[in-house]
Amino acid sequence: METRERLTTAMAELLWERGYAATSPRDVLARAGVGQGSMYHHFDGKHGLAVEAMERVVADLLAPSALLADGDGSPLDRLKRYLSLPRAGTRGCRVGRMTQDPQVVADAELLGIVAGAFDTMLGRWSDAIADAVAAGELPASTVPDDLARTLAAVIQGGYVLARAQGAQEPMDAAIRGAVALLDAASAAARAATSA
Amino acid sequence: METRERLTTAMAELLWERGYAATSPRDVLARAGVGQGSMYHHFDGKHGLAVEAMERVVADLLAPSALLADGDGSPLDRLKRYLSLPRAGTRGCRVGRMTQDPQVVADAELLGIVAGAFDTMLGRWSDAIADAVAAGELPASTVPDDLARTLAAVIQGGYVLARAQGAQEPMDAAIRGAVALLDAASAAARAATSA
DNA sequence: GTCTATACCGGGATAGAC
DNA sequence: GTCTATCCCGGTATAGAC
Numbered sequence: 001m002e003t004r005e006r007l008t009t010a011m012a013e014l015l016w017e018r019g020y021a022a023t024s025p026r027d028v029l030a031r032a033g034v035g036q037g038s039m040y041h042h043f044d045g046k047h048g049l050a051v052e053a054m055e056r057v058v059a060d061l062l063a064p065s066a067l068l069a070d071g072d073g074s075p076l077d078r079l080k081r082y083l084s085l086p087r088a089g090t091r092g093c094r095v096g097r098m099t100q101d102p103q104v105v106a107d108a109e110l111l112g113i114v115a116g117a118f119d120t121m122l123g124r125w126s127d128a129i130a131d132a133v134a135a136g137e138l139p140a141s142t143v144p145d146d147l148a149r150t151l152a153a154v155i156q157g158g159y160v161l162a163r164a165q166g167a168q169e170p171m172d173a174a175i176r177g178a179v180a181l182l183d184a185a186s187a188a189a190r191a192a193t194s195a
Numbered sequence: 196m197e198t199r200e201r202l203t204t205a206m207a208e209l210l211w212e213r214g215y216a217a218t219s220p221r222d223v224l225a226r227a228g229v230g231q232g233s234m235y236h237h238f239d240g241k242h243g244l245a246v247e248a249m250e251r252v253v254a255d256l257l258a259p260s261a262l263l264a265d266g267d268g269s270p271l272d273r274l275k276r277y278l279s280l281p282r283a284g285t286r287g288c289r290v291g292r293m294t295q296d297p298q299v300v301a302d303a304e305l306l307g308i309v310a311g312a313f314d315t316m317l318g319r320w321s322d323a324i325a326d327a328v329a330a331g332e333l334p335a336s337t338v339p340d341d342l343a344r345t346l347a348a349v350i351q352g353g354y355v356l357a358r359a360q361g362a363q364e365p366m367d368a369a370i371r372g373a374v375a376l377l378d379a380a381s382a383a384a385r386a387a388t389s390a
Numbered sequence: 391g392t393c394t395a396t397a398c399c400g401g402g403a404t405a406g407a408c
Numbered sequence: 409g410t411c412t413a414t415c416c417c418g419g420t421a422t423a424g425a426c
Contacts, residue, residue: 035411099358100295118359150372153352160351163294164313177345184380230393
């Protein structure tokens with residue numbers, strides 16, 4: 001059990017640092033500190049190991065999005081708080097990153113895990129946005145599914161900008177700009193309501 | 196001259212379809228229809244060929260962003276029009292894509308080209324946003340550099356979402372949501388001005 | 391300048407000893 | 409279950425003929 005765990009952990013780390021295609025079984029074995037054969041005893045190969053590693057990564061990453069549904073404050077506060085969670089931009093998103101890897105996109109099983117993660121995530125965004133609209137914090141004309149994709153895109157795009165510049169700042173700036181936009185939209189909603 | 200051109204064109208296409216790491220000199224030569232040695236006659240290898248190909252791609256991609264500075268309509272109209280330009284989401288951004296490739300990020304020259312492209316792009320966004328603020332179409336509190344990064348991130352993130360789902364729709368939805376947010380912010384700005 | 395042939399290395403998987 | 413040794417293939421670069 002120990003060895004299996006070490007392998008998935010090592011694979012998850014390397015998937016983040018280098019991506020799927022750029023990670024070789026050799027690298028994984030070296031980091032896990034196990035011999036060549038162990039990986040093929042526990043898994044069918046690089047693919048199977050990556051599947052198990054990604055399933056764990058997705059589960060970990062989806063956990064904090066519970067903040068969108070629960071927690072203190074108004075729905076809009078929860079949206080802004082989740083948006084503003086610290087994110088190490090230059091390291092990239094462990095899930096979104098996979099999307100640019102041709103070998104991942106060509107692999108139905110891996111792509112399915114990634115697609116499922118985004119589905120779940122976007123559903124949570126949509127629900128929280130619908131709550132904010134119902135509370136009169138966002139304009140009644142807001143389309144929750146659209147705005148959910150916009151906000152998820154700001155985060156994913158923030159990673160892209162941060163990596164392009166090799167700096168955290170573009171990510172933080174993108175989030176600040178999105179929060180400011182939400183505040184302005186909220187002001188417009190309140191003005192319309194009181195009219 | 197002919198051969199050199201065929202090589203950079205083939206490399207640019209493959210960079211888009213498969214990324215840098217996943218593109219082999221073999222692939223490029225096959226697509227360009229030239230022999231093995233030609234590439235090493237004109238370039239120092241895969242790296243040099245990719246540099247020249249990316250420089251051309253960046254120049255092509257930056258051209259339409261002139262729409263942000265010129266064109267009909269108010270500054271806000273121009274922002275919305277540029278945002279709404281058709282983009283094939285599932286194919287990904289030819290420049291932003293590079294950002295997730297470990298071999299590109301580790302390559303100072305290639306990364307420099309990518310970083311420079313984003314610098315130029317973001318500057319144009321910022322200028323157009325500042326124009327919109329000056330025209331009273333966006334709140335005076337707007338930070339142009341922040342919003343520029345937000346909008347660029349929506350586009351880049353839209354590509355990520357589209358590829359994750361294997362569909363164009365998430366990209367279009369993300370853009371619609373951003374445009375709606377801009378409209379709401381604009382309404383708030385006008386309300387504040389007339390107050 | 392362009393071609394074919396070839397060298398070298400590392401990715402990915404297997405065999406089989408312990 | 410885990411290890412080492414080995415195999416095959418393709419990525420990348422070079423040699424050298426035409």
